[in-house]
Amino acid sequence: MSKVDLSVNFCGMHLKNPVLLASGTIGYGNEIAQFTDINNLGGIVTKSLSLKPRKGNPPPRIIETSSGMLNAIGLANVGVEAFIKDKIPFLKELNTTIFCNIAASTIDEYVECVHILTSEDTINAFEINVSCPNVKEGGLEFGNDLQTVGRITEKIRSVTKKPIIIKLSPNVSRISAFAKVVKEEGGNAVSAINTLVGTSFDINTRRPKLYNITGGLSGPAIKPIALAKVLEIKRTVDIPIIGIGGIMNWRDAVEMMIVGASAFQIGTVNFINPNAGAEIVEGLISYCEKKSISKVSELTGSYQI
Amino acid sequence: MYSEKSFVQSVEKVSDEIFLVKVFSPAIACIVKPGQFCNIKVSENNLPLLRRPFSVSDVDDNFICFLFNVHGEGTNILSKKKNGDVLEILGPLGNGFSYKDDFQTAILVAGGLGMAPFPILTKNITGEKEIITLVGGRSKNQIVTAGLINISVATEDGSMGYKGTVLELLQEKINKTDKKKFKIFSCGPNPMLKALQKLSNENNYDCEMSVEGAMACGFGICQGCPIESANGESYLLVCKDGPVFNSKAVKL
Numbered sequence: 001m002s003k004v005d006l007s008v009n010f011c012g013m014h015l016k017n018p019v020l021l022a023s024g025t026i027g028y029g030n031e032i033a034q035f036t037d038i039n040n041l042g043g044i045v046t047k048s049l050s051l052k053p054r055k056g057n058p059p060p061r062i063i064e065t066s067s068g069m070l071n072a073i074g075l076a077n078v079g080v081e082a083f084i085k086d087k088i089p090f091l092k093e094l095n096t097t098i099f100c101n102i103a104a105s106t107i108d109e110y111v112e113c114v115h116i117l118t119s120e121d122t123i124n125a126f127e128i129n130v131s132c133p134n135v136k137e138g139g140l141e142f143g144n145d146l147q148t149v150g151r152i153t154e155k156i157r158s159v160t161k162k163p164i165i166i167k168l169s170p171n172v173s174r175i176s177a178f179a180k181v182v183k184e185e186g187g188n189a190v191s192a193i194n195t196l197v198g199t200s201f202d203i204n205t206r207r208p209k210l211y212n213i214t215g216g217l218s219g220p221a222i223k224p225i226a227l228a229k230v231l232e233i234k235r236t237v238d239i240p241i242i243g244i245g246g247i248m249n250w251r252d253a254v255e256m257m258i259v260g261a262s263a264f265q266i267g268t269v270n271f272i273n274p275n276a277g278a279e280i281v282e283g284l285i286s287y288c289e290k291k292s293i294s295k296v297s298e299l300t301g302s303y304q305i
Numbered sequence: 306m307y308s309e310k311s312f313v314q315s316v317e318k319v320s321d322e323i324f325l326v327k328v329f330s331p332a333i334a335c336i337v338k339p340g341q342f343c344n345i346k347v348s349e350n351n352l353p354l355l356r357r358p359f360s361v362s363d364v365d366d367n368f369i370c371f372l373f374n375v376h377g378e379g380t381n382i383l384s385k386k387k388n389g390d391v392l393e394i395l396g397p398l399g400n401g402f403s404y405k406d407d408f409q410t411a412i413l414v415a416g417g418l419g420m421a422p423f424p425i426l427t428k429n430i431t432g433e434k435e436i437i438t439l440v441g442g443r444s445k446n447q448i449v450t451a452g453l454i455n456i457s458v459a460t461e462d463g464s465m466g467y468k469g470t471v472l473e474l475l476q477e478k479i480n481k482t483d484k485k486k487f488k489i490f491s492c493g494p495n496p497m498l499k500a501l502q503k504l505s506n507e508n509n510y511d512c513e514m515s516v517e518g519a520m521a522c523g524f525g526i527c528q529g530c531p532i533e534s535a536n537g538e539s540y541l542l543v544c545k546d547g548p549v550f551n552s553k554a555v556k557l
Contacts, residue, residue: 024528031525031545034306035395055540062521062529067351069521073528076540220351248351271522272346272356274395275308 004288005295006281008042008263010240011163011188013124015042015097015263017284018296019253019277022244022267023048023101023127023167024073028087029094035274040281042263043097046087048129049117050102051109053079063200063209068221068246069268070198072212075103080113084120092122099165103129107148111155118160125162127242128152131169131194143169143178143194150181157186165242167191168229170222175229176236189240191265192233193226219268220246227259234260234301248276250283257299306396306524307332313390314368316383321446322374323418324384331367333396339426340401340490340515340549343371344523346393347382355521357383358544360422360492361397363452369394372421372449398523399548402426402513408488410435414475414501416493417447422515424452426490435485437478441471441497472500479510491515495557502552512552518543532556 006017023045026032038044056076063070078086091098100123104110114126130152131143142148149166156164166182168175170193179190195216200209208214226245233241243261247253248269256264269276288296311330319325333343344356357379359371375381386392404411404426411430413423420440430436431454438456442448445465450456458466459474467474471493479487491501492515505512518530523544531540532547533556541547541555 025526027526027528034524035308056528056531058533059529059531060519061531062519062527064353064355064521067354069355071521071527071529076528076531219354268354268521271527272354273308273393274522274524274526 004285004293006284008297010263011125011165013097013163016040017042017281018257018261018263019280019284020045020099020242020263020265021270021277022265023099023129025267025270028083028090030090032270032274036278039095041096041277043099043124044094045099045101045127045265046083046091047077048075048101048103049077049080049083049113050075050104051080051113053077053082058211060210061212063215065198065200065217066221068217068219070200070210070215070217071195072210072215074212080116084117088120088122097124098122099125099127101127101129101167107152107155110152111159114156115159118162123162125165126156126160127165127167127191128156129167129194131167131171144172146177146181149178150185153182153185153187163188165189165191167194169194170196170225170229176232179233179237179239179241183237183239187239189242189262190233191242191244193222193229193245196222196225218246220248222246223252227255230256230261231259231303247280250280250287253280253284254287254299257296258301258303260301260303262297262300306398308393308395309333311392311394313386313388313392315388316386319372319449319451323372323449324375325362325370325372325451326383326386327365327368327370328392328394329367330369330394333394334364334367334369337361337364337369337397337425338401339404339429340422341397341399342523342548343369343394343396344398345371345383345395347379347386353379353382356395356523358398358520358523360515360548361425362421363424363428370424372418374418395523399544400546402490402515402549404430404490406488406511408434408486408511410437410482410485410487412475412478412487412489413438413453414471414489414491414493415440416471416497417442418449419491419493419497419515420449420453422492423490427452427454439471439474439478441474441493471497472504475501476504487511489513499557502557505552513549514552515549516543516547516555516557518548520544
């Protein structure tokens with residue numbers, strides 16, 4: 001056994017390690033479980049849930065770009081009722097922290113989803129998606145408006161005692177202002193960042209490559225932006241941060257923690273290497289051993305500027 | 306399902322545009338079924354970032370084969386692999402053909418490189434059922450028949466075999482067969498599959514189609530490869546629910 005303490009105390013929860021699997025990149029956990037042992041990870045964030053099922057966007061939904069990919073899935077999901085009936089039984093058997101991601105079209109819908117789900121013991125925390133760029137109503141608009149993000153946080157706070165993590169949009173000028181509002185309205189933490197709005201066109205047909213025209217850019221291409229946004233929040237607001245954006249390996253993960261992340265999520269890399277989370281855990285251990293770091297949490301915000 | 310580091314045995318040019326890569330991949334080779342595919346990482350860096358899906362074309366002991374044509378950076382890199390190079394292969398993925406059903410004759414219908422999954426299917430059916438193979442393309446340089454048996458070719462320009470589409474050829478063959486029970490297995494470009502679907506559903510032929518879709522993961526987590534169910538109520542995933550579908554199950 002390694003002497004390195006990988007555990008992280010996050011919003012009062014004990015995470016085995018800071019490695020989380022990002023929402024929308026692992027469904028509800030069952031498919032990726034064929035390739036990796038989820039129980040060795042810090043936690044998983046389930047696919048965005050809305051009150052009613054959503055069919056999602058027609059294809060094409062995914063386009064590869066330079067060191068990244070654009071997706072416009074459109075929040076395809078089973079809805080709260082089917083989630084409780086069909087997905088919770090699998091999640092219940094896992095020995096890891098379960099973050100339930102919620103996406104909605106109205107403030108009332110967010111509140112209702114959390115209200116229904118908060119009594120599920122399997123769910124340890126809520127991650128609130130106020131920043132999906134691929135649905136027409138709500139989504140991005142919410143994530144772009146300080147007052148609305150504040151109201152969503154406040155209203156959700158009133159229906160659950162579980163940790164609330166607001167997933168912030170990078171498509172704003174001052175992300176730290178949003179983190180500040182989340183803290184003021186009783187949110188426990190923020191996730192940063194969601195995908196960046198991008199597009200891609202076919203030069204022969206002059207048509208967009210995605211049905212939705214625009215999509216969310218993810219992958220290594222966005223890592224420098226994610227690092228800058230996390231750093232901005234860390235230097236401005238005293239709130240725990242889950243760092244997300246382009247993490248492909250343990251080096252990227254260490255970098256994300258140094259700029260301020262208490263834990264981090266991996267997303268796009270799961271599509272390429274479904275065992276990436278476990279490999280990052282191993283990499284973190286050897287990094288900490290080499291650097292004589294006894295607790296991985298010492299890395300958080302340890303930048304030297 | 307495995308994620309297997311696989312050594313390239315050979316990359317062979319089959320025609321002007323088409324390559325055959327053979328890799329040592331014992332874990333996948335011993336469980337793969339006809340119609341399943343693998344998702345292959347062709348580079349160790351982020352260029353390209355995502356894996357590329359390929360139908361398993363054939364199995365030879367511990368080796369698996371993939372047929373592909375070069376149409377982008379990923380396939381270009383793959384075409385230049387040498388003996389001993391390593392590919393990260395995820396597979397076998399998806400559902401293959403249901404070839405053990407109750408029928409007497411398998412009619413394999415391929416458009417161009419759509420013949421890719423048929424050598425392994427042919428191997429598995431040979432000796433059990435009669436096989437009729439129909440391969441179509443615009444002209445003869447698109448026709449690949451390696452690993453297939455009892456082949457008839459159709460080219461739209463008449464440069465090889467029957468002059469016309471593979472569907473016209475299929476219709477002719479069906480008209481000639483007596484009332485034996487047959488099942489159609491098909492793979493090819495979407496317009497061909499659409500026309501075949503219409504023909505099959507109107508005549509109540511038993512028909513399976515292997516379809517393509519842009520995807521990232523290949524096993525159901527990215528949700529990038531939806532295909533609409535026949536009733537239009539939901540999306541199925543090409544990777545996990547397919548890539549082989551009954552012609553009555555989906556909208557193309």
